[in-house]
Amino acid sequence: MITAILIDDDDNLRSGMKSLLSRYAPEIRIIGEADSVANGTTLLMETQPQVVFLDIHLGDGSGFDLLEEVYKNGVKVTAQIIFITAHEQYAIKAFRFSALDFLLKPVDPDELQKVIAKLKSVIDKSDSAAHIDLLLENIRKKVDNFKRIALSNSDGIHLFDVSDIIRCESEDNYTKFYIKNSKPILISKTLKEYEELLAEHGFERIHQSHLINIAYLKSYIKKDGGYVVMADNCNLPISQRKKDRLQELLKMM
Secondary structure (H helix, E strand, O other): OEEEEEEOOOHHHHHHHHHHHHHHOOOEEEEEEEOOHHHHHHHHHHHOOOEEEEEOEEOOEEHHHHHHHHHHOOOOOOOEEEEEEOOOHHHHHHHHHOOOEEEEOOOOHHHHHHHHHHHHHHOOOOOOHHHHHHHHHHHHHOOOOOOEEEEEEOOEEEEEEHHHEEEEEEEOOEEEEEEOOOOOEEEOOOHHHHHHHHHHHOEEEEEOOEEEEHHHEEEEEOOOOOEEEEOOOOEEEOOHHHHHHHHHHHHHO
16 A cells, blocks of 8 residues: 555645545555645655655645655655645746646646656656755745756656756657756656757747757758758758747847
């Protein structure tokens, strides 16, 4: 069994989550509930669960405030945190840059099962400390132009400056990151997810398999169908429909 606590200030939502978990994830055992930052902080520190289902908005603050309080008490958060939230773009973006899972209200059973399946694959392999550190760093700054990104794979959690990412390459449902002064790292998410996440950071999808950081583009070669040369000296093809867009970007540089 996987131990979990549920922190939400709405009795009906807590009841609904327990019903969903009972039906779709019977291996999750709720060992405690709380409805506020104060109660939730105490509960988390006392029970040390493997999983925390945490609402963003609580009556006396936020889920982020709760995590800050735990840290102030000198307790390291090792539980896997799954946030429950309304559709708030800023918070969701922060979660995605921090490689943290979240569920949108009302919780969809299919999405819940996806999150639980991922949870089970990492529950004994890593803790959330690095994810949470990066999340709180981004929340404290109150900006949405996040400078660092968490990449999580079977080896653990890896934090990188977004500006050090040279390019990303699709490998089926995985994405391989090529990073300055680092070995390539393979992440079990699609290139499309990172295309959306990195679009505001100077990244451009030039091909169905390639997303590049324009800052590391060395040359655009028009012959042989068109390709680019990147700072790591790789040659990457450009799809026909992306050529005009790339040329416009280069004219503006």
